[in-house]
Amino acid sequence: MTAAIETQGLTKHYGDVRALEDLDLEVRPGEVFGFLGPNGAGKTTMIRTILDEIRPTAGSAKILGLDSHRDSVEIRTHIGYLPGDLAMYPRLTGRDTLTYFANLRGGVDWAYVDELAERLDADLSKKVGDLSTGNRQKVGLIQAFMSKPEVIIMDEPSAGLDPLVQREFQAMMREVASEGRTVFLSSHTLSEVQRVSDRVGIIRHGDLVAVEAVQALRSKAMRRVEFEFATHVDPAVFDNVPGVRDVSANDHRIVLSYDGKMDTLLTTVAGRYEVVDIATSEADLEEIFLTYYRDTEVVA
Amino acid sequence: MLATITTKTIADRWRGVVIGAFTVALFLVGGMAAYKSVDLSLYTNLPEGFRELFGIGDSADAAGLAYGAIYGFYGALILAGLALAMGSASIAGEERDGTIGVLLGNPKSRSEVLGSKAISTFVLTAVAAIVLWVGALIAPVLLDVDVAGMNIGAQAFHLFANALFYGYLAMAIGAWTGKPSLASGITSGVMALSFFAVGLLPLVDSLADVARVFPWYYLDNGEPLVNGIQWGGIGILLGGSALFAGVSFVGVNGRDLRLRSVGGSIIDRLREDPRLGAVIDRISGSVGVSRIWTKTAADHQALTAISAFAMFSMMGVMMGPMYTAIDEQLATFGQDLPEALMALVGGADISTPEGWYQVETFSLMAPILVMAVTITIGAKALAGEEAQRTMGLLLGNPVRRSTIVLQKTLAGGLLGVVVGGATFVGVVAGSVIAGLGMDIANIAATSALSVLIGFVFGSLALLLSAITGHVRTAVVGAVGVAFAMYLVNSLAPFSEGLDGLAAWSPYHYYLTSDPLVNGMPWGDAGVLVAITAVLVAASVFAFGRRDIRMSG
Numbered sequence: 001m002t003a004a005i006e007t008q009g010l011t012k013h014y015g016d017v018r019a020l021e022d023l024d025l026e027v028r029p030g031e032v033f034g035f036l037g038p039n040g041a042g043k044t045t046m047i048r049t050i051l052d053e054i055r056p057t058a059g060s061a062k063i064l065g066l067d068s069h070r071d072s073v074e075i076r077t078h079i080g081y082l083p084g085d086l087a088m089y090p091r092l093t094g095r096d097t098l099t100y101f102a103n104l105r106g107g108v109d110w111a112y113v114d115e116l117a118e119r120l121d122a123d124l125s126k127k128v129g130d131l132s133t134g135n136r137q138k139v140g141l142i143q144a145f146m147s148k149p150e151v152i153i154m155d156e157p158s159a160g161l162d163p164l165v166q167r168e169f170q171a172m173m174r175e176v177a178s179e180g181r182t183v184f185l186s187s188h189t190l191s192e193v194q195r196v197s198d199r200v201g202i203i204r205h206g207d208l209v210a211v212e213a214v215q216a217l218r219s220k221a222m223r224r225v226e227f228e229f230a231t232h233v234d235p236a237v238f239d240n241v242p243g244v245r246d247v248s249a250n251d252h253r254i255v256l257s258y259d260g261k262m263d264t265l266l267t268t269v270a271g272r273y274e275v276v277d278i279a280t281s282e283a284d285l286e287e288i289f290l291t292y293y294r295d296t297e298v299v300a
Numbered sequence: 301m302l303a304t305i306t307t308k309t310i311a312d313r314w315r316g317v318v319i320g321a322f323t324v325a326l327f328l329v330g331g332m333a334a335y336k337s338v339d340l341s342l343y344t345n346l347p348e349g350f351r352e353l354f355g356i357g358d359s360a361d362a363a364g365l366a367y368g369a370i371y372g373f374y375g376a377l378i379l380a381g382l383a384l385a386m387g388s389a390s391i392a393g394e395e396r397d398g399t400i401g402v403l404l405g406n407p408k409s410r411s412e413v414l415g416s417k418a419i420s421t422f423v424l425t426a427v428a429a430i431v432l433w434v435g436a437l438i439a440p441v442l443l444d445v446d447v448a449g450m451n452i453g454a455q456a457f458h459l460f461a462n463a464l465f466y467g468y469l470a471m472a473i474g475a476w477t478g479k480p481s482l483a484s485g486i487t488s489g490v491m492a493l494s495f496f497a498v499g500l501l502p503l504v505d506s507l508a509d510v511a512r513v514f515p516w517y518y519l520d521n522g523e524p525l526v527n528g529i530q531w532g533g534i535g536i537l538l539g540g541s542a543l544f545a546g547v548s549f550v551g552v553n554g555r556d557l558r559l560r561s562v563g564g565s566i567i568d569r570l571r572e573d574p575r576l577g578a579v580i581d582r583i584s585g586s587v588g589v590s591r592i593w594t595k596t597a598a599d600h601q602a603l604t605a606i607s608a609f610a611m612f613s614m615m616g617v618m619m620g621p622m623y624t625a626i627d628e629q630l631a632t633f634g635q636d637l638p639e640a641l642m643a644l645v646g647g648a649d650i651s652t653p654e655g656w657y658q659v660e661t662f663s664l665m666a667p668i669l670v671m672a673v674t675i676t677i678g679a680k681a682l683a684g685e686e687a688q689r690t691m692g693l694l695l696g697n698p699v700r701r702s703t704i705v706l707q708k709t710l711a712g713g714l715l716g717v718v719v720g721g722a723t724f725v726g727v728v729a730g731s732v733i734a735g736l737g738m739d740i741a742n743i744a745a746t747s748a749l750s751v752l753i754g755f756v757f758g759s760l761a762l763l764l765s766a767i768t769g770h771v772r773t774a775v776v777g778a779v780g781v782a783f784a785m786y787l788v789n790s791l792a793p794f795s796e797g798l799d800g801l802a803a804w805s806p807y808h809y810y811l812t813s814d815p816l817v818n819g820m821p822w823g824d825a826g827v828l829v830a831i832t833a834v835l836v837a838a839s840v841f842a843f844g845r846r847d848i849r850m851s852g
Contacts, residue, residue, distance in 0.1 A: 048692065048848070048850075051692075051695070051696065052695070053691075053692055053695055053847070053848040054847035054848060055847060073698050073699065073700050074698070076695070076696060076697055076698040076699075077698040079696070080696075081692075081693070081696030083689070083692040083693055083696070085689065086693075087688055087689035087690050087693070088690060088693065089595075089688075089690060091599070092589065096588070096589050097589075099589045099590075100589035100595060101693075101697055103589060103590050103591065104592070104694075104697040104698070104699055105697055105698060140693075143693075
């Protein structure tokens with residue numbers, strides 16, 4: 001099956017600055033793929049490179065099996081795109097804006113456009129320049145979805161959206177995936193990515209450091225463990241336990257992050273201290289994400 | 301430089317101001333060198349109205365002519381234009397950019413912000429005048445030209461006061477409306493009207509005194525270059541500036557500040573009218589966004605309409621009756637103009653209707669107003685979309701980069717033709733109303749040539765925009781080259797050694813053949829078309845090969 005998006009050795013340098021480095025990635029058809037990284041990690045550079053806005057220093061990219069440079073116009077008949085930090089033509093109304101882009105695409109189903117506008121509660125009669133950030137973003141989202149493209153690429157799409165609209169937008173993304181179409185979602189809103197993505201890629205200083213299914217990533221990752229003891233316990237007892245980090249103590253309570261077998265951890269305290277309660281929670285994406293970045297800082 | 305609002309504003313703008321003033325100073329050196337090689341006794345016999353319009357004073361020596369023509373004409377316009385740009389952006393510019401909120405989020409009052417902007421406009425206008433003054437001191441030393449009896453400082457001071465007047469007028473309009481484009485548009489109109497009124501009214505004996513009503517009159521009234529500072533005129537210009545400053549403070553404190561609003565136009569209001577809405581919506585909405593070129597054309601319709609109206613009315617229709625009203629002596633006097641000076645205005649004999657129109661309408665204003673449209677569109681076509689960060693969105697659709705360049709070029713071309721067409725209709729109307737009997741085909745040919753010269757520099761702006769992605773670079777580069785090429789074509793014939801240089805200027809292929817008399821010079825038109833074609837092709841090539849910028 002042809003990948004929705006595929007990059008091979010994709011590299012982009014600006015002088016001495018490595019914006020992207022040898023990035024190999026495959027996004028499958030019918031999935032919502034979350035692309036994670038903090039500001040300046042290379043997310044936008046990657047998107048702009050595969051859309052032929054900027055040209056790679058090395059490597060190549062394909063969308064739906066088409067070369068991102070040679071077939072760029074053909075590619076854009078099959079994709080919807082929402083740029084980051086969205087800007088549009090301030091003097092056009094929302095509907096004029098959508099009409100303009102619809103014309104460039106050879107037309108769209110306006111009943112579907114109206115349905116999207118209703119779902120997102122978007123006012124298309126006002127000039128874009130007079131809209132708030134969130135309302136402007138809704139117009140941008142509609143233009144990305146309105147042609148029912150096979151691949152939708154969005155860079156920080158939730159900017160300015162209120163929680164209700166965010167929820168509707170997440171439902172729209174899942175519907176796209178359920179129809180066998182693909183969503184590529186660049187974000188640092190981790191809760192959203194966690195909620196809608198099938199897989200995530202994490203980029204760090206231009207390097208792709210992990211690509212995993214969200215569930216696999218969470219199950220592999222550290223979990224938070226919270227002990228409540230009957231008396232005060234010196235947190236130093238966990239110092240030599242492999243896989244333990246970030247130990248903090250508060251009165252009779254000790255909270256730590258742990259990557260290992262629970263048996264080992266329990267052996268450390270069992271019989272030595274009176275354990276009143278133990279609570280563990282699976283790591284969420286934010287902790288996983290922070291772990292990757294903490295590792296970087298340690299290396300640095 | 302970020303210590304205060306004043307210093308930050310100066311830091312933001314000083315480069316443009318200094319470069320603009322420095323360029324004029326450089327042209328002074330070039331002009332003085334050219335005038336030095338000409339038999340200047342011819343100028344003493346020039347008609348007064350002609351000299352006034354082109355800033356040529358009574359002094360018939362190289363220094364006097366250079367100071368008068370280069371500083372009194374180009375320098376005055378450029379310095380006033382720089383001040384106007386600064387003034388219109390004072391408060392209204394912060395509102396347009398959406399930065400007024402964060403600025404006033406600090407413990408600064410509106411008056412303090414406006415005061416800082418007013419001071420920075422004052423300082424930078426003074427700096428520009430000082431650059432001109434220093435240039436005026438250095439040029440005669442470099443060229444060994446006698447400047448005895450010349451009061452260069454007085455002329456620079458008058459240039460400063462004149463520029464400040466328009467800068468603060470623009471500031472006042474911006475302070476009252478919050479709309480920088482309205483402020484610069486109205487002030488430009490006032491400045492253009494004033495400039496032409498002061499140049500043309502003295503040609504009609506009964507209207508000569510009316511010129512005193514217009515502020516431009518006080519730029520050169522009393523000949524400060526010869527007679528020193530004219531305190532009456534300075535008082536009027538600086539007094540007006542102070543009045544505008546006071547009006548600005550009242551205006552900015554008495555209204556709601558705008559929040560990056562785009563406002564509403566007359567067309568927007570018509571679209572809301574239930575009776576006209578469907579038709580207007582069709583014209584301004586659906587059609588305006590049907591293609592890239594239609595949207596580009598729609599974006600620049602206001603500038604085009606103003607330029608076309610100015611060419612039709614002021615430069616077209618009005619010039620016919622004006623010709624019939626001018627002094628008989630002036631009309632016959634044109635026959636005695638020196639050949640070298642005729643080259644400056646396109647080789648025309650101003651005693652004839654054709655020569656009159658060539659001098660007044662076609663030599664400067666027609667190409668300038670066509671270029672105002674073509675250079676603006678050329679510069680903004682690509683770099684403007686990048687500066688507004690809409691290019692990524694546009695390229696997210698299935699359109700080729702070459703298609704974008706060519707459709708934007710088409711829009712610029714069509715709007716240039718609109719201005720040229722308005723010129724043609726206006727001149728024909730002026731000729732018919734005044735009974736001048738000018739050849740319509742020749743008027744069409746000359747109007748077409750004014751469009752073609754506009755295409756050349758519009759395409760240059762497009763190329764610079766395609767290469768750099770910077771609007772300002774494209775505008776400054778194209779305007780600078782256009783100005784330099786104009787001077788090369790105008791001044792090279794003055795010097796025997798340099799006369800061959802004129803053929804390298806696109807202007808050489810514009811009016812040299814006297815098309816209002818002789819009809820379309822197809823070879824010259826072909827040269828202009830060829831230059832345009834090469835520049836557009838280079839733009840397509842350059843834009844197809846570079847990274848798209850995410851900001852201007």
